[in-house]
Amino acid sequence: MGGVRADLLSDTLTRPTDGMRSAMAAAPVGDDVFGEDPTVNALEERVASLLGHEAGLFTPSGSMANQLGVRLHVRPGEELVADSLAHIVRAELGAAAILSGITSRTWVSTRGRFRADDAASLMTTGVGPYQVCTSLVVVENTHNFGGGTVQPIEQIRRARTLTREHGVAMHLDGARLWNAAAATGTALTAYGREFDTVSVCLSKGLGAPVGSVLVGSRAAMQESRVWRKRFGGGMRQAGILAAAGLWALDHHVERLVDDHARARRAADAMAEAAPGSVDPAAVETNIVVVDVAVAGWSGPDFVATALHRGVRTYAVGPGSVRLVWHLDVDDAATDHAVDVLTDLLRSGPAS
Ligand SMILES: Cc1ncc(COP(=O)(O)O)c(C=O)c1O
Known part of the structure; x- marks a missing residue:
């Protein structure tokens, strides 16, 4: 895309x-x-x-x-x-x-x-x-x-x-x-x-x-x-x-731990940006579910705004968004995702 x-x-x-x-x-x-x-x-x-x-x-x-x-x-x-x-x-x-x-x-x-x-x-x-x-x-x-x-x-x-x-x-x-x-x-x-x-x-x-x-x-x-x-x-x-x-x-089996580490890194950053949006202890593998409602967002609005800034995510509920790490998301892509997602969580939706 x-x-x-x-x-x-x-x-x-x-x-x-x-x-x-x-x-x-x-x-x-x-x-x-x-x-x-x-x-x-x-x-x-x-x-x-x-x-x-x-x-x-x-x-x-x-x-x-x-x-x-x-x-x-x-x-x-x-x-x-x-x-x-x-x-x-x-x-x-x-x-x-x-x-x-x-x-x-x-x-x-x-x-x-x-x-x-x-x-x-x-x-x-x-x-x-x-x-x-x-x-x-x-x-x-x-x-x-x-x-x-x-x-x-x-x-x-x-x-x-x-x-x-x-x-x-x-x-x-x-x-x-x-x-x-x-x-x-x-x-x-x-x-x-x-x-x-x-x-x-x-x-x-x-x-x-x-x-x-x-x-x-x-x-x-x-x-x-x-x-x-x-x-x-x-x-x-x-x-x-x-x-x-x-x-x-x-x-591609041994490298799965890299996906887990990147997911964890992003989860930690988002938890810091918007406490309560992610429970880092709940991030066990390559998937992170973010409670974007904590920062005032609806799931679909957050997804649309993040996509506009180059990060594609998925709304799993009215106020929650899922992020999945995999083979095609490297450290640079993770850095970009962390920048965008933490920014959106900090700023909240434009009123
Ligand atoms: C837990 C789980 N089981 C089964 C499937 C089904 O796989 P497929 O999309 O190949 O039918 C998926 C797909 O995402 C899944 O997440």
Whole structure:
């Protein structure tokens, strides 16, 4: 976008680097619907092993990977339970209801932080033909609309114990699980092993142009392969895309801590400029949610004014704005964003 010097709209905006493009061009390919694309197969195996699962399935999007997870665990007429701000209930446009014929119920959290008791309080099983049966708990880590919140591993483990007792499955929406692992040092396998299925995105902070991977047991992934085709996600020479994912895993994981440090630096500056606008302690990864109402702004007005000065942001509520750091926002862009955003917070809207 012309004139934008710091694009903090989303970490989905990144463009493939030259190295990534070369890897894509050189990728050996085959027909993946027949399971014959060596690069897709390599990516699926690699991600499954990173997360401690038997098998993986490459999908065009995180939404499709999530919906395949839902389809696996929840039968029509049953329900999933999740955080009220979870992407799977808030931003997948009713896909679970439309594609799988299921209902969803939600708990309310602070900044998306997961607590096993919140999930347990909704779980309904063994009540015969009277109430909807809960079949799946969905956890999002990190939590996007919560502001990049990292989920506590002990709460996840406790939920695993409780769900097992009730025969309820667990799916992890790990679109940004890479960020959670980078922020905490917790191994990906430690998160992965607590879930029946995990979806991870290559097209967010990792900088690939397209692609997510669902992991689970071999049998589950075989079933999901059938559903992926039904959902219209069977791709052919998709190795060109999978190569970008492999490149991202090799080159863009370790640098995630740079995004976190830049987000933290900006959060500190904004908290100083307008106390109460940001809680720096709440900034755990690459996402910062700013309460611009504290400085008298509406979210949309703040976004429009910041854009006019070269900083693109996103209004997540009437008085709050989200900023996301990623591969294409360097130190200079962060400096510019800090200058503009702190200035707007200090000055408030023109009356
Ligand atoms: C937490 C989370 N899950 C899933 C998705 C869906 O990914 P996609 O846009 O590839 O469908 C997103 C997208 O931003 C997300 O933030």
